[in-house]
Amino acid sequence: MSRARLVGRPLLYILLAGYAAFTFAPFLWLVSSSLQTQADLLAGSVNVIPLRPTLEHYVRLFTSSRDPEFQTATFLLAARNSVLVALATTVISMLLGTPAAYAFARLRFWGSRPLLLSSLTLQLLPSIVLVIPLFLIMRSLGLINTRTGLTVAYTVFSLPFVIWIMHGYFRTIPQDLEDAARIDGCTRVGALWRVTLPLAAPGLAATAVFVFFGAWDEFLYALIFTTSYASKTLPIALAEFIGRFTIDWGAMTSGAVVASLPPVIMALLFQRYLVTGLTAGGLR
Amino acid sequence: MRRPKSGAFSASSLHREGGAASALPGLIHVASVLSREPREGVLAVWLLLPAMAAIGAVAVFPLVQSLWMSLHRVELALPGARPFVGVENYLQALQNPDFWKSVGVTVYFTVTSVALELVLGLVGAVLLNEEFRGRQLLRSLVLVPWAMLTLSTALMWFWIYNPTYGILNALLVRMGVIHAPVVWLGDPLWAMPAVIVADVWKTTPFMTLLLLAGLQPIPWALYEAAAVDGASRWQVFRYVVLPLLRPALLVAVVLRSLQAFKVFDMIFVLTSGGPADATQVLALYTYQQAFRYFHVGYGSALAWLITLATLAMVVLYLRALQASAAAEEIA
Numbered sequence: 001m002s003r004a005r006l007v008g009r010p011l012l013y014i015l016l017a018g019y020a021a022f023t024f025a026p027f028l029w030l031v032s033s034s035l036q037t038q039a040d041l042l043a044g045s046v047n048v049i050p051l052r053p054t055l056e057h058y059v060r061l062f063t064s065s066r067d068p069e070f071q072t073a074t075f076l077l078a079a080r081n082s083v084l085v086a087l088a089t090t091v092i093s094m095l096l097g098t099p100a101a102y103a104f105a106r107l108r109f110w111g112s113r114p115l116l117l118s119s120l121t122l123q124l125l126p127s128i129v130l131v132i133p134l135f136l137i138m139r140s141l142g143l144i145n146t147r148t149g150l151t152v153a154y155t156v157f158s159l160p161f162v163i164w165i166m167h168g169y170f171r172t173i174p175q176d177l178e179d180a181a182r183i184d185g186c187t188r189v190g191a192l193w194r195v196t197l198p199l200a201a202p203g204l205a206a207t208a209v210f211v212f213f214g215a216w217d218e219f220l221y222a223l224i225f226t227t228s229y230a231s232k233t234l235p236i237a238l239a240e241f242i243g244r245f246t247i248d249w250g251a252m253t254s255g256a257v258v259a260s261l262p263p264v265i266m267a268l269l270f271q272r273y274l275v276t277g278l279t280a281g282g283l284r
Numbered sequence: 285m286r287r288p289k290s291g292a293f294s295a296s297s298l299h300r301e302g303g304a305a306s307a308l309p310g311l312i313h314v315a316s317v318l319s320r321e322p323r324e325g326v327l328a329v330w331l332l333l334p335a336m337a338a339i340g341a342v343a344v345f346p347l348v349q350s351l352w353m354s355l356h357r358v359e360l361a362l363p364g365a366r367p368f369v370g371v372e373n374y375l376q377a378l379q380n381p382d383f384w385k386s387v388g389v390t391v392y393f394t395v396t397s398v399a400l401e402l403v404l405g406l407v408g409a410v411l412l413n414e415e416f417r418g419r420q421l422l423r424s425l426v427l428v429p430w431a432m433l434t435l436s437t438a439l440m441w442f443w444i445y446n447p448t449y450g451i452l453n454a455l456l457v458r459m460g461v462i463h464a465p466v467v468w469l470g471d472p473l474w475a476m477p478a479v480i481v482a483d484v485w486k487t488t489p490f491m492t493l494l495l496l497a498g499l500q501p502i503p504w505a506l507y508e509a510a511a512v513d514g515a516s517r518w519q520v521f522r523y524v525v526l527p528l529l530r531p532a533l534l535v536a537v538v539l540r541s542l543q544a545f546k547v548f549d550m551i552f553v554l555t556s557g558g559p560a561d562a563t564q565v566l567a568l569y570t571y572q573q574a575f576r577y578f579h580v581g582y583g584s585a586l587a588w589l590i591t592l593a594t595l596a597m598v599v600l601y602l603r604a605l606q607a608s609a610a611a612e613e614i615a
Contacts, residue, residue: 004414004415004517005410005413005414005415005504005507006410006413006414006507006517006520006521006525007410007411007414007517008517012411012414012416013416015407015411016411016416016422019404019407019408019411019426020422020425022404022485023425023426023428023429023485023488023489024425024428026429026440026441026444026485027428027429027432027440029440029444029451030436030440030443033443041449042449044448044449044454046449046451046454046455092338095334096334096335096338097335099330099331099332099334099335100331100332100334100335100336102331103327103328103331103332107324107325107327107328107331108324109324109325109328109329110325112328115332115336117602119339120598120602121594121595121598122339122343122344124542124594124597124598124601125591125594126545126546126548126567126590126594127546127548127567128546128548128566128567128570128571128587128590129347129350129587129588129590129591129594130343130346130347130350130587131571131574132350132353132574132580132583132584132587133345133346133347133349133350133353133584134342134346135575136349136580137345137346137349152342153342155338155342156339156342156343156346159335159338159339160339160343163335188323188327189327213431216433217433217434217435219434219435219548219549219552220548220549220567220571223552224575234433234435235433235434235435235549238433238435238436238439239435239552239553241439242439242442242553249443249449252439252443253439253440253443255436255439256433256435256436256439256440257436259433259435259436260431260432260433260436263431263432263433264427264428264431264432266431267424267427267428267430267431268424268425268427268428268431271423271424271427274427
């Protein structure tokens, strides 16, 4: 027999239905639209369930609208750039950020707290604040329209993010375990490597996922730092659907679905880890 | 027994068998480990150096450069002379009605979205904290809007709001709420509410989960005790749950305000700041000044004004985090 805390039975189901409708209806409509023919989309008679379901837009997404420079579908090029930039950002931020996070969590040293707080502040700054100087720097270094340039720009925010989240996570791991290893002859770094890092693995994984999809989602830097499909990412490819004179609604809706699938699937698979990380760090 | 300084000793004695007899070698060992402790600072430097060097190069240096540019007249379209102009760029912003309009739009967006999310997030959290079949599944599924690409969400709402083919007009006309299609994103009155709905849809799951995490530790016995004392469900919520949830609420509101304050993508896609600057938030205004009109010096001054406002909010955020941590320690 389940007991009610605050909301009684009939009301609970009514409210849940409303909440679920608000959350899922727009998304389901997007998916449904992506499966309809262009003619049905523009017929004026809105069909919630596709009259003639088709995957033509998805096929088109990966085969047509080729980029003249690369002779490949722009959407594929953008997907490749997104994967590469997000991967590089994740690897660099985790490699540099994890040791720093450990130092903030475990070691006492002069200036520790102000450093940590300024790093947090950097992460909370709006991207627009740094985009102007970064643009000029990238331009003088020849990094405009390169994946390297984007990766560098993304590290600005993801590195402080890793430091903040992982410093919180390291603090939840009991110091005693590390001390015991050191008494048994481990060096401090050895104890970090053999004891603390393995225990921090779930936190590291969740943080890496956050960083990856943070980079996957980023728009403003990509908008300003990329000029061709040598480095344009998925969000830019999606935004370009709107700039055109006539909008290809089928391609637009199917592109929106495809680009969202990786983060949505990850979120559903790793819900528990992500929620822990999200609430522990209280970020993103 | 004298207690050694750290918790290390207890851990080691647990680890080794035997009692007091073998404690002495252990103690000596602890002493020898602790004597190596002064190297903590040195180790910290090595662990921090790579990250701090990277942050210095990609964040601090650009910030300083931005400060320099904000004090000079820098026009991308006119390379060459960059005369020092003092605080002129800042004064120009503070005397510019477009700037103040943009401030107003940003505040309107931030306050309304966060307030709506807070109400919806609170309702969602309370619902998902009840016991019902399929609760775990629903808790996962509500993550979908939050996990979706921001650009996908923006395009989705762009499609929903389309005046000719959009589903919103079709539904409202069919239900008789409106007689003729509304150009949601092209109407100065409706554009902002439309953008806010899109943003609230995307961010409510985040709010829900933050607040749900605050609700979960509240023990069942507390609800029961209040009910036994004759409190109605509303009273239990108002006088028991809400006060306990306060720290989580505070953190969520300040954090979301910080994020809403920097909104760019959603508005860039849906309205590009229009119609008639009705949705021209500060990030978009700065973007246009710097990258459409190439007023880099002025744009940098705007960026620094935004930074100062953010710093003020960060101070609030840290206070909220501290309050929340303190509350956790009491509980």
